[in-house]
């Protein structure tokens with residue numbers, strides 16, 4: 233079976249975890265601090281704050297940016313549910329605009345029309361490892377005095393015009409095992425803003441500045457040092473992992489026929505968390521079944537856009553239509569691109585897809 237994902241765990245990760253276990257400090261401690269420093273350096277930000285997951289990174293980022301009751305946050309609905317849920321956790325309301333059909337990311341040209349007096353922030357999601365149009369998004373944010381919180385959970389190390397995603401506004405990352413690097417479970421927030429950093433640290437740890445004196449409501453969203461040890465070993469390999477993903481993607485770009493391969497706008501460096509094609513002619517699900525028969529994994533990210541999730545309709549009253557988002561959900565298929573696949577694997581994947589698509 234050629235799987236969709238496989239965490240690349242080596243002796244470095246194993247040894248690092250054992251060292252933590254022998255050290256006497258297994259919860260948040262010196263390894264977490266070292267991982268934060270390495271992550272900030274990778275992301276070229278002043279600060280990085282480790283969290284228990286990408287979801288809690290997003291949740292904290294919303295609270296640290298003071299998103300609250302009545303605030304609107306403009307984002308896209310073609311993503312993992314955590315992106316939009318984070319706004320709801322904070323008491324705000326996600327306002328969905330449609331995606332650019334070429335990139336699957338938020339269509340920056342539709343943002344201004346969605347701004348109301350309640351709009352407080354834009355939440356661009358760098359989906360599948362491809363940066364959003366941060367030039368347009370930052371210009372709109374500046375013009376309308378909006379905050380920018382980036383969901384970079386799928387795009388560790390990706391750049392827009394040479395600048396790392398997660399360094400434009402408040403950045404949020406996931407370290408789940410399928411992501412470009414992992415810590416088992418875990419997340420990271422990145423920022424250049426000292427006040428946001430302070431707020432993130434306090435919210436992460438039960439609103440405490442001084443031990444057992446609680447200034448505000450907070451949470452336990454901390455990372456453990458065992459997870460941080462894995463993350464530290466992984467971040468040293470991020471560039472190599474991303475390079476392998478890019479090599480696999482370049483092979484598919486060159487060799488796939490009959491499907492629409494990913495579009496990369498000028499100035500964007502794609503890190504291919506997913507390699508996602510469009511399958512025309514209503515053949516997506518049949519192609520997926522054909523690949524499964526040939527022991528090739530594939531996945532639909534995402535079959536149900538967030539505004540179409542049942543509870544978003546019943547509990548939150550979303551009855552909107554986002555044509556490009558809905559069309560993408562019915563056509564996309566992601567195929568194995570992770571660093572663990574061999575040259576023979578990717579050849580088999582491409583040949584099997586081409587064989588199916590040629591059948592008409």
Ligand SMILES: *Cc1c(COP(=O)(O)O)cnc(C)c1O
Pocket residue numbers: 285286287288311312314315357383385386405406407408418419
């Ligand atoms: C994975 C992911 C998250 C959530 O991260 P977890 O670590 O799974 O909590 C949020 N947004 C996007 C786009 C993701 O892919």
